[in-house]
Amino acid sequence: MGTGRHPDYVSGVKETAIRASASGKVILLGEHAVVYGRPAIAIPLSGLRAQATLIPHPGPFHIQAPAVGIDAPLSKLPPDHPLARIVYLTAEHIRRPLPDALLRIESEIPVASGLGSGAAVSTAIVRALAAWYGVPADPPTVSALVYEVERIYHGTPSGIDNTVIAYEQPVYFIRGQAPEPLPVGATLHLLVADSGIPSQTREVVEDVRRNWEAEPTRYEMLFERVAEEVEKAREAITRGDARALGKRMDANHKLLQEIGVSAPALDRLVEAARRAGALGAKLSGAGRGGNIIALVDKSTAERVREALKTAGAVHIWQTDVEMGPAPLAVPGPS
Numbered sequence: 275m276g277t278g279r280h281p282d283y284v285s286g287v288k289e290t291a292i293r294a295s296a297s298g299k300v301i302l303l304g305e306h307a308v309v310y311g312r313p314a315i316a317i318p319l320s321g322l323r324a325q326a327t328l329i330p331h332p333g334p335f336h337i338q339a340p341a342v343g344i345d346a347p348l349s350k351l352p353p354d355h356p357l358a359r360i361v362y363l364t365a366e367h368i369r370r371p372l373p374d375a376l377l378r379i380e381s382e383i384p385v386a387s388g389l390g391s392g393a394a395v396s397t398a399i400v401r402a403l404a405a406w407y408g409v410p411a412d413p414p415t416v417s418a419l420v421y422e423v424e425r426i427y428h429g430t431p432s433g434i435d436n437t438v439i440a441y442e443q444p445v446y447f448i449r450g451q452a453p454e455p456l457p458v459g460a461t462l463h464l465l466v467a468d469s470g471i472p473s474q475t476r477e478v479v480e481d482v483r484r485n486w487e488a489e490p491t492r493y494e495m496l497f498e499r500v501a502e503e504v505e506k507a508r509e510a511i512t513r514g515d516a517r518a519l520g521k522r523m524d525a526n527h528k529l530l531q532e533i534g535v536s537a538p539a540l541d542r543l544v545e546a547a548r549r550a551g552a553l554g555a556k557l558s559g560a561g562r563g564g565n566i567i568a569l570v571d572k573s574t575a576e577r578v579r580e581a582l583k584t585a586g587a588v589h590i591w592q593t594d595v596e597m598g599p600a601p602l603a604v605p606g607p608s
């Protein structure tokens with residue numbers, strides 16, 4: 275699975291550390307509506323990663339996650355802590371004891387910004403533990419384990435984050451179904467810009483649910499219109515028509531404003547990107563804060579980047595969705 279080298283044993287004790295990683299992600303289109311059974315499209319951010327390293331270490335299993343101030347034996351974490359939960363779930367799933375090891379977590383993915391940091395950390399941990407024991411960890415299995423932890427973060431997650439991160443390829447996703455791989459007709463250039471405003475997915479998703487309960491007809495209609503944009507975007511991606519895709523992204527942003535999840539800072543970034551020549555721009559993820567994405571072509575990328583900086587972006591990443599046929603097989607659910 276390419277998650278690190280397989281262990282070497284010396285008298286039953288591991289000699290080397292096992293390192294595994296997982297990518298971040300962005301949702302291209304369809305967030306929120308995806309929770310209500312509509313399709314969405316997401317891509318991995320392969321250049322932005324979380325790492326889990328298992329280092330041979332006598333004594334009880336120990337976790338170090340310096341970014342969140344954790345340096346403790348696993349038994350000292352509450353069992354429903356996301357890091358503890360994924361370790362216990364994985365050990366149970368692969369039917370192995372916890373190894374004599376220290377688990378170190380590092381991540382380049384900013385938290386609470388819709389880039390999939392929680393799901394990436396969980397995925398890296400599953401891969402590291404599986405690799406430690408030489409057990410295969412295929413994407414559907416990894417995705418299902420990580421989904422259990424996403425529920426702690428998000429309440430009622432659609433499953434798109436764990437899916438795109440476990441498969442690490444662009445996906446067309448409908449809740450409860452096997453993801454479909456997405457053929458890409460021409461390489462897409464994207465800028466991801468962080469507003470610097472933290473966004474709690476759980477809260478935003480709960481707000482949308484309250485609004486949906488209060489005005490079901492209106493919200494169902496909005497979700498339906500999002501689904502139409504996603505379908506058109508999917509065709510545009512397959513044809514390699516970036517201009518058409520940009521229009522769908524713009525339309526999706528407008529619908530997200532109507533759903534009530536944008537914010538002045540996000541609208542400012544989206545506007546700045548469009549004025550500087552982006553083919554389309556929208557918020558990405560739960561909204562209210564977090565990131566926007568802008569679709570650019572090579573000639574405008576630098577100008578859009580500058581405009582985003584001036585409009586207040588605290589970080590900007592560039593990522594390409596490479597042209598190519600969809601991988602032949604996305605393994606189905608196990």
Ligand code: PMV
Nearest residue numbers: 305306388431432475559560
């Ligand atoms: O984790 P985020 O911020 O990318 O948001 C997840 C996307 C939502 O559609 C808002 C929620 C979900 O579970 O799909």
